[in-house]
Amino acid sequence: xxxxxxxxxxxxxxxxxxxxxxxxxxxxxxxxxxxxxxxxxxxxxxxxxxxxxxxxxxxxxxxxxxxxxxxxxxxxxxxxxxxxxxxxxxxxxxxxxxxxxxxxxxxxxxxxxxxxxxxxxxxxxxxxxxxxxxxxxxxxxxxxxxxxxxxxxxxxxxxxxxxxxxxxxxxxxxxxxxxxxxxxxxxxxxxxxxxxxxxxxxxxxxxxxxxxxxxxxxxxxxxxxxxxxxxxxxxxxxxxxxxxxxxxxxxxxxxxxxxx
Amino acid sequence: xxxxxxxxxxxxxxxxxxxxxxxxxxxxxxxxxxxxxxxxxxxxxxxxxxxxxxxxxxxxxxxxxxxxxxxxxxxxxxxxxxxxxxxxxxxxxxxxxxxxx
Numbered sequence: 075x076x077x078x079x080x081x082x083x084x085x086x087x088x089x090x091x092x093x094x095x096x097x098x099x100x101x102x103x104x105x106x107x108x109x110x111x112x113x114x115x116x117x118x119x120x121x122x123x124x125x126x127x128x129x130x131x132x133x134x135x136x137x138x139x140x141x142x143x144x145x146x147x148x149x150x151x152x153x154x155x156x157x158x159x160x161x162x163x164x165x166x167x168x169x170x171x172x173x174x175x176x177x178x179x180x181x182x183x184x185x186x187x188x189x190x191x192x193x194x195x196x197x198x199x200x201x202x203x204x205x206x207x208x209x210x211x212x213x214x215x216x217x218x219x220x221x222x223x224x225x226x227x228x229x230x231x232x233x234x235x236x237x238x239x240x241x242x243x244x245x246x247x248x249x250x251x252x253x254x255x256x257x258x259x260x261x262x263x264x265x266x267x268x269x270x271x272x273x274x275x276x277x278x279x280x281x282x283x284x285x286x287x288x289x290x291x292x293x294x295x296x297x298x299x300x301x302x303x304x305x306x307x308x309x310x311x312x313x314x315x316x317x318x319x320x321x322x323x324x325x326x327x328x329x330x331x332x333x334x
Numbered sequence: 335x336x337x338x339x340x341x342x343x344x345x346x347x348x349x350x351x352x353x354x355x356x357x358x359x360x361x362x363x364x365x366x367x368x369x370x371x372x373x374x375x376x377x378x379x380x381x382x383x384x385x386x387x388x389x390x391x392x393x394x395x396x397x398x399x400x401x402x403x404x405x406x407x408x409x410x411x412x413x414x415x416x417x418x419x420x421x422x423x424x425x426x427x428x429x430x431x432x433x434x435x
């Protein structure tokens with residue numbers, strides 16, 4: 075990690091900081107992952123609720139089906155988090171949305187080529203297994219559904235913090251785990267501000283949705299600001315020379331997208 | 335001024351290298367946007383920087399789309415660091431001269 079230095083306002087070396095801040099805050103790829111996670115959590119949660127009802131009413135067919143849906147959703151989520159197809163999809167969507175301004179990455183923030191290390195993949199798998207276990211505990215009445223969000227926060231908060239640190243994301247990324255953890259604590263200690271019995275599932279879905287989206291949108295807005303700062307600083311801190319050495323506009327050039 | 339690396343001293347190349355030193359990798363469009371250069375100029379400067387060994391070019395495919403990204407090399411980062419140190423020394427010398435006058 076390079077040493078942090080203080081430069082005067084307008085010093086060209088501040089370009090380095092703003093370029094990094096921009097790369098750390100490109101959040102569209104996270105938005106895609108977030109949408110998928112929310113869908114999977116909804117599927118697992120709904121299947122758990124259905125499993126519980128089927129178990130109470132002794133409907134074995136429905137019970138088997140909902141357990142199957144729960145396991146399938148968990149496996150789909152695991153596949154999504156490690157497959158090559160996912161990274162290509164995320165890149166295509168990111169490119170579609172950010173293509174005009176280009177692509178910049180900083181230590182995995184938006185497009186790291188290497189797959190996650192084994193221990194992190196294990197933790198992702200553990201996250202799924204843990205939530206599946208929570209859903210099953212609720213299904214068999216070993217845990218009240220009221221405790222699902224605090225149960226989830228117990229694993230999710232440290233897991234997200236590890237991801238934020240590992241991927242060296244910007245400040246915005248901390249919003250999600252910190253608020254989700256605080257929410258879990260408040261619910262566990264009896265916060266009365268919660269959804270009622272029929273909408274109990276929303277007590278986990280809304281925090282995941284809400285805090286995740288808040289973090290991603292904060293990151294996105296910050297990336298706009300960082301890009302503006304970067305462009306302005308680059309133009310003013312390193313002004314164009316009186317006459318540049320080259321004004322080449324012909325021939326095959328390095329990396330010109332028109333040349334592949 | 336004689337000590338300053340002429341390859342880096344050119345404003346467009348200094349912009350490119352400084353931006354690249356803040357990220358792991360960046361593509362052509364990003365550099366085009368942030369360094370405020372024309373396509374031809376950027377290509378030409380990237381060629382020069384690559385020949386000097388200051389940037390590396392990685393060509394890959396993302397799905398079916400070709401993707402070219404640029405990174406600063408260790409040699410480029412060291413040259414840039416030396417350049418800023420050289421510039422700081424010149425500034426310090428100038429300030430000293432101004433005080434003495």
